Amino acid sequence: METKTRHTIEFDTYPDIAALPAADAALLRQARTATRDAYAPYSRFRVGAAALLENGEVLTGTNQENASYPVGICAERTVLSVASGLHPNVPVLAIAVSYDNELAPSVAPIAPCGICRQTLMEYQARYQRPIRLILAGLSGQVIVVTDSADLMPLSFSANSMK
Numbered sequence: 001m002e003t004k005t006r007h008t009i010e011f012d013t014y015p016d017i018a019a020l021p022a023a024d025a026a027l028l029r030q031a032r033t034a035t036r037d038a039y040a041p042y043s044r045f046r047v048g049a050a051a052l053l054e055n056g057e058v059l060t061g062t063n064q065e066n067a068s069y070p071v072g073i074c075a076e077r078t079v080l081s082v083a084s085g086l087h088p089n090v091p092v093l094a095i096a097v098s099y100d101n102e103l104a105p106s107v108a109p110i111a112p113c114g115i116c117r118q119t120l121m122e123y124q125a126r127y128q129r130p131i132r133l134i135l136a137g138l139s140g141q142v143i144v145v146t147d148s149a150d151l152m153p154l155s156f157s158a159n160s161m162k
């Protein structure tokens with residue numbers, strides 16, 4: 001007889017940036033600004049991510065595309081690499097992600113892709129701290145996820161190799 005397991009997640013939804021806690025709003029504004037720096041000549045889907053570090057510093061990253069499409073890297077992994085490269089021992093507490101789709105309105109939240117979710121899990125395990133996500137377009141609804149691990153149930157991790 002099998003045992004069924006159901007995984008549910010909770011996240012908070014806000015009607016717009018004005019309803020957010022101040023720190024989340026500040027980080028989201030920086031993510032929105034960062035979309036201007038994206039290198040997205042192929043998709044024209046410009047993603048910006050802003051990471052708040054435990055030392056109070058905010059770093060930004062953007063998607064970096066390539067003519068060889070699979071070579072491209074997402075904004076979330078760019079900013080995590082920047083943070084880890086500059087401050088390898090400082091935990092990342094929160095990441096805001098926004099986007100500017102040149103081909104359609106950017107008014108609904110986007111969520112990290114599967115590879116980025118796996119990467120977020122690694123950094124959470126590394127720093128033993130949950131990473132808060134603030135997700136939104138250039139306007140409109142905002143989703144806040146308090147623990148990135150909620151987005152990656154039944155995941156592969158270092159524990160899987162023990």
Ligand SMILES: [Zn+2]
Nearest residue numbers: 074112113116
């Ligand atoms: Zn991604």
